[in-house]
Amino acid sequence: MDEEQRREQARVNRVDEEIAHQIDATEEAVAAAHKETRAVEKNYSENASINRYEVDDIAESRSELEQQRRLVSQAAENETILQHQLQTLKNLQGSPYFGRIDILDPGEKKTESLYIGTASLMNDDKTDFLVYDWRAPISGVYYNGNLGPVKYTTPAGVQSTELVKKRQFTIKNGQITNMFDTNDTVGDELLQAALGEQNDQYMHNIVATIQQEQNDIIRDIKSDLLLVQGVAGSGKTSAILQRIAYLLYHSRAELNADQIVLFSPNNLFSHYISEVLPSLGERNMRQVTLAGFLRRRFEGLKVETLFDRYEDRQVGSGDYPIADFLEGTTVMAAVRSYVHKLPVDQLQFADLTFHSQVFFSADHIREIYQALPTSLPTADRLVQLKNKLIRELQHRVRTEAKKDWVAKALDDLNVQQLHQLYGQRTIDDFKDEDEQYAYLLRKLAKRRLRVVADAIYNNYFIDFYNQYERFLRQVDLPKNISKRDWIGMITEYQDEIEYHRLKLMHTAPLMYLRDLLTGSGQNQSFQYVFIDEMQDYPLAMLVYLRHAFPRAKFTVLGDSEQALFKPLQLPQAMLVELSTALDAQRPNLITLNRSYRSTKEITDFAKALLPDGDQVISFTRHGDKPQLKIRYDQAAYDQALLGSVAELRQKYDTVAVLTKNLAQAQSVYRFLHQQSVSDLHLLHACDSELPTGVLVLPIYLAKGLEFDAVVATDVSENNLANVDAVGMVYTMATRAMHRLTLLSKGAVSSAINAVASRHLVIDHELADK
Numbered sequence: 001m002d003e004e005q006r007r008e009q010a011r012v013n014r015v016d017e018e019i020a021h022q023i024d025a026t027e028e029a030v031a032a033a034h035k036e037t038r039a040v041e042k043n044y045s046e047n048a049s050i051n052r053y054e055v056d057d058i059a060e061s062r063s064e065l066e067q068q069r070r071l072v073s074q075a076a077e078n079e080t081i082l083q084h085q086l087q088t089l090k091n092l093q094g095s096p097y098f099g100r101i102d103i104l105d106p107g108e109k110k111t112e113s114l115y116i117g118t119a120s121l122m123n124d125d126k127t128d129f130l131v132y133d134w135r136a137p138i139s140g141v142y143y144n145g146n147l148g149p150v151k152y153t154t155p156a157g158v159q160s161t162e163l164v165k166k167r168q169f170t171i172k173n174g175q176i177t178n179m180f181d182t183n184d185t186v187g188d189e190l191l192q193a194a195l196g197e198q199n200d201q202y203m204h205n206i207v208a209t210i211q212q213e214q215n216d217i218i219r220d221i222k223s224d225l226l227l228v229q230g231v232a233g234s235g236k237t238s239a240i241l242q243r244i245a246y247l248l249y250h251s252r253a254e255l256n257a258d259q260i261v262l263f264s265p266n267n268l269f270s271h272y273i274s275e276v277l278p279s280l281g282e283r284n285m286r287q288v289t290l291a292g293f294l295r296r297r298f299e300g301l302k303v304e305t306l307f308d309r310y311e312d313r314q315v316g317s318g319d320y321p322i323a324d325f326l327e328g329t330t331v332m333a334a335v336r337s338y339v340h341k342l343p344v345d346q347l348q349f350a351d352l353t354f355h356s357q358v359f360f361s362a363d364h365i366r367e368i369y370q371a372l373p374t375s376l377p378t379a380d381r382l383v384q385l386k387n388k389l390i391r392e393l394q395h396r397v398r399t400e401a402k403k404d405w406v407a408k409a410l411d412d413l414n415v416q417q418l419h420q421l422y423g424q425r426t427i428d429d430f431k432d433e434d435e436q437y438a439y440l441l442r443k444l445a446k447r448r449l450r451v452v453a454d455a456i457y458n459n460y461f462i463d464f465y466n467q468y469e470r471f472l473r474q475v476d477l478p479k480n481i482s483k484r485d486w487i488g489m490i491t492e493y494q495d496e497i498e499y500h501r502l503k504l505m506h507t508a509p510l511m512y513l514r515d516l517l518t519g520s521g522q523n524q525s526f527q528y529v530f531i532d533e534m535q536d537y538p539l540a541m542l543v544y545l546r547h548a549f550p551r552a553k554f555t556v557l558g559d560s561e562q563a564l565f566k567p568l569q570l571p572q573a574m575l576v577e578l579s580t581a582l583d584a585q586r587p588n589l590i591t592l593n594r595s596y597r598s599t600k601e602i603t604d605f606a607k608a609l610l611p612d613g614d615q616v617i618s619f620t621r622h623g624d625k626p627q628l629k630i631r632y633d634q635a636a637y638d639q640a641l642l643g644s645v646a647e648l649r650q651k652y653d654t655v656a657v658l659t660k661n662l663a664q665a666q667s668v669y670r671f672l673h674q675q676s677v678s679d680l681h682l683l684h685a686c687d688s689e690l691p692t693g694v695l696v697l698p699i700y701l702a703k704g705l706e707f708d709a710v711v712a713t714d715v716s717e718n719n720l721a722n723v724d725a726v727g728m729v730y731t732m733a734t735r736a737m738h739r740l741t742l743l744s745k746g747a748v749s750s751a752i753n754a755v756a757s758r759h760l761v762i763d764h765e766l767a768d769k
């Protein structure tokens with residue numbers, strides 16, 4: 001260890017001591033705060049549980065309770081803040097920083113050394129920063145600047161300084177294991193070490209080794225549409241997670257994690273990335289899959305998922321003009337114009353029922369609607385209609401309360417339910433028993449009729465499915481769709497609705513129609529929407545998401561090469577298309593061409609599969625060449641599969657066996673299970689935890705994920721005939737970090753062309769062997 005490193009180590013020791021000291025103090029503060037919370041909670045619950053029938057002055061006790069409730073929430077908040085501080089300190093402990101910059105500000109004679117880590121740390125008397133948060137304005141210099149004069153943006157404007165030194169550290173358990181000065185953004189040596197590690201169940205944060213283009217994504221606060229097109233493994237997901245942390249840090253006062261939503265490709269992915277933000281001291285943003293989002297918007301219907309569709313289409317012809325039309329922007333414009341021009345008598349009202357009987361008939365609802373001023377837009381008229389229906393409902397509560405079913409229901413209540421029905425009233429509040437009885441009947445009728453009120457609020461008085469069908473019947477069709485096919489599709493749609501099912505292609509126009517008619521469905525509170533694997537989203541869906549999140553800025557990430565569900569598109573064309581769909585004023589495109597995930601050998605093979613693969617830059621981390629095992633009979637193929645899995649499993653914690661679809665995953669799983677392969681898991685779309693061991697899964701569930709080793713089955717011409725074979729093999733190959741083995745039952749798919757084959761070690765068992 002040289003003198004310089006000794007000096008740095010001494011500083012690390014000092015900072016670590018300071019952290020330990022602050023941890024002790026904060027732990028004490030947390031314990032005290034916890035005691036305080038417990039005490040006020042206890043006091044509150046004791047007072048709150050005093051039987052209100054015995055309390056003389058209810059109003060007074062209520063205001064006292066309210067005050068105590070506030071105390072409880074204040075104490076809890078205080079405790080949460082301290083817990084958060086403690087967690088931040090613990091995150092820093094043992095590895096307090098990863099970078100140092102020496103800067104010379106204009107007019108100064110002495111350079112200043114700043115250390116950069118995952119969070120800020122001040123000394124005990126709060127006079128000096130021992131560590132700067134990686135998101136602080138000055139830290140931008142670490143990621144962006146080469147030595148020499150540099151600029152960085154602060155809330156007070158652009159500042160200039162001179163970057164005199166940039167030093168990188170690897171510090172583990174309080175010891176500097178690696179340290180060097182560099183002029184690069186972040187030197188390859190550190191990145192090598194980070195990427196060479198074994199995968200685990202969770203994605204790691206990359207703040208110590210953020211690359212310059214990634215930094216641009218992270219720190220972009222101007223664009224309202226940021227499109228990131230990046231090759232597989234280029235760090236798109238990593239960059240947006242750090243971006244979220246960055247945005248949260250910089251807009252602490254106006255933005256919280258609940259105002260950010262990430263559309264992720266599957267539940268496994270959500271789990272996989274769930275530790276990144278907490279490791280940076282931030283709360284996770286909301287996460288939803290497209291399937292989850294649609295499930296909530298179509299309660300009671302089984303909506304086809306991308307996965308269902310992908311599985312179905314493998315047996316189809318490959319040309320889907322109707323779906324393409326329904327998933328494009330033209331149809332969304334047609335919905336807009338349809339709603340705009342919809343004549344009053346064309347609205348499709350539905351009966352509102354209660355206890356399986358018509359409560360408000362469709363005809364009655366239409367009459368009310370038609371009596372409203374025609375000058376109002378449809379959405380406003382529907383609001384007025386709702387108000388009128390609610391008022392009628394209130395009247396009806398009174399008449400219903402006199403009916404036998406209410407008296408009977410009241411008889412059936414137990415004591416506790418009866419108590420609840422009294423609400424804040426006491427027996428003394430009634431003149432006599434009759435009044436009390438009438439009150440209870442009315443209250444109960446109102447409660448039971450709440451379902452009708454909910455139905456009114458939720459616009460169940462319009463039959464949207466029927467309305468949508470009418471829309472479909474009148475829409476102008478593009479030339480490539482025949483009237484006959486279109487009518488056939490409508491009939492199929494009706495049948496599906498009968499069975500409570502809905503095809504994915506209908507979802508965006510149907511939601512749009514419903515929202516535009518009723519003026520609802522928009523969420524104003526979200527400020528940022530992130531969409532990962534955007535190549536899987538129909539444009540119509542993006543138009544809808546724009547509508548649903550009208551105030552949000554969008555960040556969309558994709559890799560058209562991995563489009564398992566759609567043909568390829570150029571990034572620039574995509575930006576234009578997206579800007580229109582998302583109505584963006586300040587769009588920005590950033591492309592990432594460097595691939596970090598896989599070894600150079602694996603990336604070189606993967607890029608050779610692509611027609612324009614030379615734009616992919618592999619990162620120089622070496623490993624074994626990928627293997628291709630070709631077997632001509634089932635027994636030999638099975639043996640090769642078993643052998644590959646066993647060999648890889650000896651070296652790695654996670655080996656993924658990827659298949660074309662679910663049926664193949666199931667059959668591979670059955671086979672490996674029979675062979676008593678240990679730690680074996682078959683993953684499903686509903687799984688949300690990623691175990692270690694041997695994981696068998698269809699490729700679409702592996703999107704966004706990575707594994708130490710991958711066995712890709714089966715890459716034969718025969719098996720990949722009905723799919724986009726290049727996209728499939730590319731996506732499978734690029735899930736592997738360290739090792740890749742491809743298995744082919746019979747002749748290999750033409751996707752693995754001559755150039756790609758040169759990057760493989762081919763183990764070819766002859767048919768007649």
Ligand SMILES: Nc1ncnc2c1ncn2[C@@H]1O[C@H](COP(=O)(O)OP(=O)(O)OP(=O)(O)O)[C@@H](O)[C@H]1O
Nearest residue numbers: 206209210211232233234235236237238596597704
């Ligand atoms: N700057 C970096 N420093 C360290 N590791 C990085 C960096 N950038 C990316 N990586 C690593 O490379 C791998 C791939 O990153 P990520 O999953 O974010 O890529 P992606 O572009 O979203 O991939 P895909 O589209 O194939 O799912 C991850 O293991 C990530 O941690």
